[in-house]
Amino acid sequence: MFLFQLPEVVLYHIMSYLEYKSLSRLSQVCKTIYHFANRDAVWRKIAKELINTGITRQGADVYPHIPLKDRVKVSQNWCHGICRKEVMLKWRINLLPWIQLDGDVLYLSQAADIGAYHLRPDTGKLQRSPMALFSGHLEDVCRFAVTDTHLVSGGSDGKILVHHRRNGFSMEYSGHNQEVNCLDCRGGLIVSGSRDRTARIWTLSSNCPRDTIPMNDRVWSVAISPTQSSFVTGTACCANFSPLRIWDVERCELLCCLGSEFRRGAGVLDIVYESPVQLLTCGYDTYIRSWDLRLSPRKCVMEWEEPHDSALYCIQTDGNHMIASGSSYYGVIRTWDKRQTRCLESRLVCHGDNNQSYVCESDHCCGESQCCSYYYELWWFWLVWTLIIILMCCCVSQHRRYKQSFQQQRRQNEINLIVYREAHNNTQHLPLYLRFLPDYMLPTYEEVVDSTATPPPPYSPPPVSLSVHPAP
Missing domain, CATH: 2.130.10.10 (YVTN repeat-like/Quinoprotein amine dehydrogenase)
Known part of the structure; x- marks a missing residue:
């Protein structure tokens, strides 16, 4: 005796023990089982245990025009996050609608x-x-x-x-x-x-x-x-x-x-x-x-x-x-x-x-056919870190350049101060009556530092002397 020769009441009772995966495989056996397994009465018990199938707790069907088998498939996609992103409607008002x-x-x-x-x-x-x-x-x-x-x-x-x-x-x-x-x-x-x-x-x-x-x-x-x-x-x-x-x-x-x-x-x-x-x-x-x-x-x-x-x-x-x-x-x-x-x-x-398309159970897509579980497996993660390192190197190089320039200027100021003190000490050996003359008095150090540098005199070629020799 074949399976499809059993009474429908017996078939309903047998299929009530199957889960949705087994029931889907059973519907692929032959056309007779396929047409019988696609009835809503077969899927009602399964649909009532799943989410978003249109079957309420009291057993009422909210969407009778949609086959229950299709609704069970949609319910499984909802549970596993399998969906297709599509823009249904656009508007220019930047408000969250009701x-x-x-x-x-x-x-x-x-x-x-x-x-x-x-x-x-x-x-x-x-x-x-x-x-x-x-x-x-x-x-x-x-x-x-x-x-x-x-x-x-x-x-x-x-x-x-x-x-x-x-x-x-x-x-x-x-x-x-x-x-x-x-x-x-x-x-x-x-x-x-x-x-x-x-x-x-x-x-x-x-x-x-x-x-x-x-x-x-x-x-x-x-x-x-x-x-x-x-x-x-x-x-x-x-x-x-x-x-x-x-x-x-x-x-x-x-x-x-x-x-x-x-x-x-x-x-x-x-x-x-x-x-x-x-x-x-x-x-x-x-x-x-x-x-x-x-x-x-x-x-x-x-x-x-x-x-x-x-x-x-x-x-x-x-x-x-x-x-x-x-x-x-x-x-x-x-x-x-x-x-x-x-x-x-x-x-x-x-x-x-x-x-x-391929499904990732993790949080990120990586490459063309694989998933990433951690951030360091993503290409943009390394790109961001490369840019950060390059910027840090530029900042360190610029800081060292300014530091060397500051140290050179500070060293030159110390040398100028030492030279000024030496010149000031040499004026102590002059006679007393010459120390108070303006030509022999040194300016203060601040005046020397703040004064603009005097450019050297313009270059002038030495005069050429012409000598005339008498003819023999």
């Missing part, structure tokens, strides 16, 4: 405007010109949120703008006295936080704040619960209370505080809800923390530390095992696996001969 991808549209803030760029499904590239432009702020956009029908943005001018994504209609909300650092929008409810130390609750039907909550500290981040019954605020942690606090939406009362060991100044810069009872936070103290509201709120469930001790400005999750964080260390974006304490290992893709 971006959000909604389906096949990328929303990107550029100074006081927000552009919507269409992502082409065939090429995977963005259009150069935006398909829509949302403007209205007088200063830079600090944060925005995208819903099914609206785009809500907060700017440094203290205003909140609600744009309709279909007809382009916009409404202005005014209430904050300073810049709006953060906001979130869910189901017609808007929560904003500002530098004026207040958090305000708004609705899409009115441009006046429904409630205002004094925070006694600058508000850096807010997040509304998926149940829309509560929201979380993250402050700058400059006061003597926890920067993470959960508030009731209807009564505007404090429900609980999260954490008790925050250092002063360890502000919370971003908050993301994974479920109604689980959320992720990050901030200035270089930590990503996972909180479970069903457990004790005084301590987080797990935390991950940024390797370069830099502030974490934003985080995002795939709803399962992966976390992506953006840090202030040269804008580095890191991927994390929640089941590990360190960030995922990244590998460098190097370009060799004939546009062939």
Whole structure:
């Protein structure tokens, strides 16, 4: 009996024990096994254990139009750092943008405007010109949120703008006295936080704040619960209370505080809800923390530390095992696996001969087909040291030349001083009545040194005498 003659239920059970490498090799046996092994049902168990495959913790598929086998391949490339660098979009404004991808549209803030760029499904590239432009702020956009029908943005001018994504209609909300650092929008409810130390609750039907909550500290981040019954605020942690606090939406009362060991100044810069009872936070103290509201709120469930001790400005999750964080260390974006304490290992893709690429597990590419583990194996390392040595030799040579010139001048001054003293001592043997005559008095040594040298007289040839001899 052949393998493909077994019932499908038995085949599914057999293939569930295979890892992704063995399953890929099995699909190369024959066409029948190939078509069967490419089904999403075969790869679902493997995809759920990997990162960034679109399978959430509850088992929902976020990207059903993409085969699971391809997503597993992309996930492995992410884990091993295998990628292709490509410039998706360029702009002239020297500001770090806030971006959000909604389906096949990328929303990107550029100074006081927000552009919507269409992502082409065939090429995977963005259009150069935006398909829509949302403007209205007088200063830079600090944060925005995208819903099914609206785009809500907060700017440094203290205003909140609600744009309709279909007809382009916009409404202005005014209430904050300073810049709006953060906001979130869910189901017609808007929560904003500002530098004026207040958090305000708004609705899409009115441009006046429904409630205002004094925070006694600058508000850096807010997040509304998926149940829309509560929201979380993250402050700058400059006061003597926890920067993470959960508030009731209807009564505007404090429900609980999260954490008790925050250092002063360890502000919370971003908050993301994974479920109604689980959320992720990050901030200035270089930590990503996972909180479970069903457990004790005084301590987080797990935390991950940024390797370069830099502030974490934003985080995002795939709803399962992966976390992506953006840090202030040269804008580095890191991927994390929640089941590990360190960030995922990244590998460098190097370009060799004939546009062939090879992967380096170290930090540097060296030559055309090899990797370098240490700096002294790199050609530019020796070039830099050669230039440094040449400059040092030039400096030493110039220093010796100036030193010899100074020593010669000093020796000549000593000789002149000795000669002057000898000449001054010889004037003591003159008669007394001749010592006070101007012609016999020597000038001071300073006058002799400071006086300009007298040039020698011009050369004149000796006179020629002519003698006339008488003729014989």
